[in-house]
Amino acid sequence: MPAPQCASCNKARAALRRPRSGQALCGTCFCAAFEAEVLHTVVAGRLLPPGAVVAVGASGGKDSTVLAHVLRELAPRLGISLRLVAVDEGIGGYRDAALAAVRRQAARWELPLTVVAYADLFGGWTMDAVARSTAGSGRSRSCCTFCGVLRRRALEEGARLVGATHVVTGHNADDMAETVLMNFLRGDAGRLARGGGLGSPGEGGALPRCRPLQLASQKEVVLYAHFRRLDYFSEECVYAPEAFRGHARDLLKRLEAARPSAALDLVHSAERLALAPAARPPPPGACARCGALASRALCQACALLDGLNRGRPRLAIGKGRRGLDEDGPPREAEPEASGPPASEPVPAC
Numbered sequence: 001m002p003a004p005q006c007a008s009c010n011k012a013r014a015a016l017r018r019p020r021s022g023q024a025l026c027g028t029c030f031c032a033a034f035e036a037e038v039l040h041t042v043v044a045g046r047l048l049p050p051g052a053v054v055a056v057g058a059s060g061g062k063d064s065t066v067l068a069h070v071l072r073e074l075a076p077r078l079g080i081s082l083r084l085v086a087v088d089e090g091i092g093g094y095r096d097a098a099l100a101a102v103r104r105q106a107a108r109w110e111l112p113l114t115v116v117a118y119a120d121l122f123g124g125w126t127m128d129a130v131a132r133s134t135a136g137s138g139r140s141r142s143c144c145t146f147c148g149v150l151r152r153r154a155l156e157e158g159a160r161l162v163g164a165t166h167v168v169t170g171h172n173a174d175d176m177a178e179t180v181l182m183n184f185l186r187g188d189a190g191r192l193a194r195g196g197g198l199g200s201p202g203e204g205g206a207l208p209r210c211r212p213l214q215l216a217s218q219k220e221v222v223l224y225a226h227f228r229r230l231d232y233f234s235e236e237c238v239y240a241p242e243a244f245r246g247h248a249r250d251l252l253k254r255l256e257a258a259r260p261s262a263a264l265d266l267v268h269s270a271e272r273l274a275l276a277p278a279a280r281p282p283p284p285g286a287c288a289r290c291g292a293l294a295s296r297a298l299c300q301a302c303a304l305l306d307g308l309n310r311g312r313p314r315l316a317i318g319k320g321r322r323g324l325d326e327d328g329p330p331r332e333a334e335p336e337a338s339g340p341p342a343s344e345p346v347p348a349c
């Protein structure tokens, strides 16, 4: 049976059915609709004001590649300018290839690219060194917890370096739904309460950050990359299989099989959550060492580095310090007192 006609232009043959609506569209109309929806998310949420210098957290993966491409298309209408900021965590056999993809994108799109490295920012610590330090006699299951906190700090440093006023990351609806599930499974009411919304406003001197793809499903991000023929890196980080997030991802897939809107429903659930006053986290203070937002004496990044430098990395997570949870595979950790949690994923990290 021939494919139906595109429901939007009524000229071309449809190339897909949108997972969310079931609408049959050709590739051109789908990409136009996808871009219009991201534009609406940015404008309705007042995420990026005209004149903003926007640092795009670029990992070379599909999410940040799609985000950078869409924002580049929308930049003239939004009146913003873009900078790519990539983080080199120091993960042998993985990050070099991903960074090569980012460099190709920067050259193709003629966007300035800055790479910041953990080793330079964090006293010589790379993720491979952190993994060795935290593993003991077995494999470390807490790599992503460390990495998410440090990535957030590194991205903030890189954004400041390029004079950015705002930071954007490529989290999609599936990433956010997984984070909500993980926080539910851990009973982490504080992070659940902070996990809603499209970003954080930039409290405590941090740059405002947002997630313009937060309402786009992973399937549609992949479809957009396909129809725009985007060049991205698709291998998984060597530490990802150890992460707790994988279980949340499996659970989400099963939920979506029964209820296709499960991911977005979870995202919206988090937005609507309200905490009883007694369950609300205490108001944030400043880290005694670096001045970043902190709900304890030290912010998450300083506490983790402190534990690593003292040879007792596990003190900073899980049992040793409430507030950072082992096995939370953070792709992109938010500050302690605002926005999503230490267990948030970094898209395509």
Ligand code: SF4
Pocket: 089, 127, 143, 144, 145, 147, 148, 237, 238, 239, 240, 329, 330, 331, 346, 349
């Ligand atoms: Fe870091 Fe992502 Fe690798 Fe985890 S999966 S170690 S967060 S790069």
Ligand code: ZN
Pocket: 287, 288, 289, 290, 291, 292, 298, 299, 300, 301, 302, 303
């Ligand atoms: Zn600090």
